[in-house]
Amino acid sequence: MIEDKNQPRTSISQLGEFGLIEHLTKNFGVSHTSTIKGIGDDAAVLDFKNKKTIVSTDLLIEGVHFDLSYMPLKHLGYKAVVVNVSDIFAMNANPTQITVSVAVSNRFPLEALDELFSGINLAAKEYNVDVIGGDTTSSQKGLIISITAIGEAEDHEIVYRNGAKPNDLLVVTGDLGAAYMGLQVLEREKQVFQVNPNNQPDLDPYTYIIERQLKPEARKDIRTLLFALEIKPTSMIDISDGLSSEIMHLCKQSNVGCNLFEEKLPLDPSFINVCEEFNIDSTTVAINGGEDYELLFTISMNDFDKIKGNPNFTVIGHMTENSEGIHLITRANTKIELKARGWNALSE
Amino acid sequence: MIEDKNQPRTSISQLGEFGLIEHLTKNFGVSHTSTIKGIGDDAAVLDFKNKKTIVSTDLLIEGVHFDLSYMPLKHLGYKAVVVNVSDIFAMNANPTQITVSVAVSNRFPLEALDELFSGINLAAKEYNVDVIGGDTTSSQKGLIISITAIGEAEDHEIVYRNGAKPNDLLVVTGDLGAAYMGLQVLEREKQVFQVNPNNQPDLDPYTYIIERQLKPEARKDIRTLLFALEIKPTSMIDISDGLSSEIMHLCKQSNVGCNLFEEKLPLDPSFINVCEEFNIDSTTVAINGGEDYELLFTISMNDFDKIKGNPNFTVIGHMTENSEGIHLITRANTKIELKARGWNALSE
Numbered sequence: 001m002i003e004d005k006n007q008p009r010t011s012i013s014q015l016g017e018f019g020l021i022e023h024l025t026k027n028f029g030v031s032h033t034s035t036i037k038g039i040g041d042d043a044a045v046l047d048f049k050n051k052k053t054i055v056s057t058d059l060l061i062e063g064v065h066f067d068l069s070y071m072p073l074k075h076l077g078y079k080a081v082v083v084n085v086s087d088i089f090a091m092n093a094n095p096t097q098i099t100v101s102v103a104v105s106n107r108f109p110l111e112a113l114d115e116l117f118s119g120i121n122l123a124a125k126e127y128n129v130d131v132i133g134g135d136t137t138s139s140q141k142g143l144i145i146s147i148t149a150i151g152e153a154e155d156h157e158i159v160y161r162n163g164a165k166p167n168d169l170l171v172v173t174g175d176l177g178a179a180y181m182g183l184q185v186l187e188r189e190k191q192v193f194q195v196n197p198n199n200q201p202d203l204d205p206y207t208y209i210i211e212r213q214l215k216p217e218a219r220k221d222i223r224t225l226l227f228a229l230e231i232k233p234t235s236m237i238d239i240s241d242g243l244s245s246e247i248m249h250l251c252k253q254s255n256v257g258c259n260l261f262e263e264k265l266p267l268d269p270s271f272i273n274v275c276e277e278f279n280i281d282s283t284t285v286a287i288n289g290g291e292d293y294e295l296l297f298t299i300s301m302n303d304f305d306k307i308k309g310n311p312n313f314t315v316i317g318h319m320t321e322n323s324e325g326i327h328l329i330t331r332a333n334t335k336i337e338l339k340a341r342g343w344n345a346l347s348e
Numbered sequence: 349m350i351e352d353k354n355q356p357r358t359s360i361s362q363l364g365e366f367g368l369i370e371h372l373t374k375n376f377g378v379s380h381t382s383t384i385k386g387i388g389d390d391a392a393v394l395d396f397k398n399k400k401t402i403v404s405t406d407l408l409i410e411g412v413h414f415d416l417s418y419m420p421l422k423h424l425g426y427k428a429v430v431v432n433v434s435d436i437f438a439m440n441a442n443p444t445q446i447t448v449s450v451a452v453s454n455r456f457p458l459e460a461l462d463e464l465f466s467g468i469n470l471a472a473k474e475y476n477v478d479v480i481g482g483d484t485t486s487s488q489k490g491l492i493i494s495i496t497a498i499g500e501a502e503d504h505e506i507v508y509r510n511g512a513k514p515n516d517l518l519v520v521t522g523d524l525g526a527a528y529m530g531l532q533v534l535e536r537e538k539q540v541f542q543v544n545p546n547n548q549p550d551l552d553p554y555t556y557i558i559e560r561q562l563k564p565e566a567r568k569d570i571r572t573l574l575f576a577l578e579i580k581p582t583s584m585i586d587i588s589d590g591l592s593s594e595i596m597h598l599c600k601q602s603n604v605g606c607n608l609f610e611e612k613l614p615l616d617p618s619f620i621n622v623c624e625e626f627n628i629d630s631t632t633v634a635i636n637g638g639e640d641y642e643l644l645f646t647i648s649m650n651d652f653d654k655i656k657g658n659p660n661f662t663v664i665g666h667m668t669e670n671s672e673g674i675h676l677i678t679r680a681n682t683k684i685e686l687k688a689r690g691w692n693a694l695s696e
Contacts, residue, residue, distance in 0.1 A: 036400060037508065040509075040601070041439065041508050041509050041510075041601075042404060042435040042436075042438035042439055042509070042584075042585055042586060043402045043403055043404035043435045043436055043438070043439045043441070043497070043499070044402070044403045044404070045400050045401070045402055045403075045439070045501075045506055046400065046401040046402075046403060047400050047401070047503075048396065048401060049398070050397070050398075052384060052393050052394065052395050053393070053394040053395070053396060053401050053498075054391045054392070054394075055391055055392045055393075055394060055445075055447060055480065055481060055496075055498065056391035056392070056481060057447040057449055057481055057482060057483055057494070057496055058449070058483050059449040059450075059451055059483045059492070059494055061451050061485060061486070061487050061488065061492070062488065063488040064485060064486050064487065064488065065485070087390040087391050088390075088391055090390035090391070091389065091390055091391045091393070093391070097403070099403060099496060101405055101406070101407040101494055103407055103409050103412075103492070132403065133403060133404060133405055134405060135405055135406050135407045137407055137409060137412060137413070138409070138412050139409050139412065139492075140410065140411040140412065140489050140490055141488050141489040141490075142488055142489075144407070144409070144451070144487075144492055146407055146449055146494035148403075148405055148447060148496040149391075150401075150403065151391070153393075155395075158393055160385065160389050161388075161389050161390070162389075236390075237390055238390060253388070253389075
């Protein structure tokens with residue numbers, strides 16, 4: 001995208017560091033009363049009054065977390081915000097502010113940064129968070145994005161990973177695995193493009209799964225929905241590394257075991273089609289593929305009636321005594337020990 | 349340093365992402381009552397009760413902000429924390445928590461990361477901040493550190509950049525320019541070393557200025573001192589980019605001008621000696637060299653008696669009407685318009 005020679009190219013160094021920050025942040029307004037002071041001082045000043053402050057941070061590195069050959073910069077900016085606010089939603093909290101730090105090598109013109117920040121701005125509006133600070137600098141190689149998300153919640157609302165009890169139901173929002181298969185399609189098309197740049201792929205059948213990869217959304221609706229249903233999950237986490245990995249986190253921190261049922265896994269029909277096309281087992285992808293940014297939580301069995309039939313939620317298993325271990329119960333009713341393979345950014 | 353072939357080398361990938369985070373953070377305890385939940389969930393949970401929350405963030409990139417050929421990793425970890433808590437002190441606030449995100453290429457063994465985190469840990473103890481979260485991932489090239497510092501302050505304590513008034517005195521803590529000259533000495537020794545690796549430099553005369561570069565400290569004492577003296581600055585900023593650049597920030601945001609007096613600039617004798625050795629004008633360095641991490645602030649003239657003779661403070665100028673502009677008054681009593689050259693991370 002940014003390699004297109006016909007795009008206008010304004011060198012970042014023309015603006016200087018302070019000019020650049022001013023240019024990139026001029027559209028960022030402030031909408032929360034908790035934002036006393038945003039961009040423009042040594043630090044931002046926030047006021048959460050009697051609420052708790054929730055903080056999460058993520059580092060995204062070109063070539064490790066994203067590939068600009070198929071990830072448009074605007075989408076990347078949007079996704080970088082989504083990834084972070086998703087962690088705040090996973091605490092059953094409300095994201096209110098973010099800081100955004102960006103490092104770029106000199107191959108990026110100002111127009112590329114504008115694209116990135118337009119995506120950040122769009123997501124900030126969609127998720128109603130104020131951009132209150134950050135840092136802009138040069139990198140030796142590629143694009144680096146570091147976002148810290150800050151949120152607020154009443155003490156009694158916050159849901160940790162460690163409150164699941166045996167017999168609690170394991171519930172997931174949305175569907176699983178599509179973001180991973182979207183990535184597989186994009187990787188395949190990239191290779192086809194490298195062999196034949198004139199090839200025009202028909203990506204229509206892959207619209208949903210590609211969108212799950214390139215433009216994921218965080219589940220901002222769930223907090224409101226659970227409140228309306230009068231449900232407080234006993235534990236919660238978001239699915240960034242993959243279902244099995246997140247189940248292991250909940251189990252480890254809550255000191256419980258889990259039975260996960262293969263037949264209950266919510267899968268989108270187009271996802272199943274693509275798995276068949278790629279000859280990959282859909283259950284394996286649904287369990288180990290990451291980046292779905294859905295919420296995984298446990299509720300007391302007593303709350304089952306409140307979510308029964310609700311299309312936002314799928315009960316996919318139940319928690320057990322710790323000694324029973326963590327298992328997948330297959331469609332053939334065999335019990336397989338679940339291993340967290342997840343998505344490991346550090347394996348090579 | 350880390351290129352030494354005799355050092356033990358444990359590959360990071362042996363631990364995996366979760367194992368690595370567990371390994372690196374095992375020594376991080378929690379000491380603040382405001383830290384409700386630190387590392388180990390989707391996000392940290394903080395409680396500042398009726399105080400305001402202060403947030404600042406910085407991104408440090410190898411080859412741009414530091415050079416590992418003369419910056420030991422432990423010092424780098426320490427400095428990365430100092431740089432961030434300095435921004436919190438510049439708000440007249442008290443740093444309480446940090447998040448630490450690190451990306452490393454596969455040339456870094458686990459032992460190198462341990463060194464880095466031992467420095468981070470040391471600084472966290474020195475400045476009494478809890479490490480409450482972060483992210484660890486791989487990079488395509490070099491080491492990347494992103495730290496977000498969080499602090500607290502009563503509303504009436506917070507000092508912004510925009511409160512300076514004409515006739516206010518401009519005050520700086522400590523001395524100026526040494527960190528920049530420390531960097532010049534280190535750069536020179538690096539070049540000498542590249543020509544003759546057996547050369548053993550005598551760095552004794554440079555101890556102070558090198559320490560100012562490699563192991564700077566943030567002025568955590570000033571907040572307490574100002575409180576004891578019953579002074580609330582009208583504006584404040586920390587000196588990271590250089591004195592002239594910071595003066596421009598205070599003037600622009602406070603809508604005032606400034607007269608800065610060359611003869612008042614606090615310079616360490618060893619700094620002056622090195623400037624002579626390098627044949628560089630010490631005033632130019634004192635004004636434009638960055639990374640001193642001293643505090644620059646303005647106070648009402650009525651508060652002058654409270655700081656008079658205090659070795660921590662030097663009055664270096666006074667603010668004027670905006671229309672008078674920003675000037676350096678030289679020893680020869682000529683008036684030169686001050687230009688913010690500062691340290692520009694994006695110039696090439």
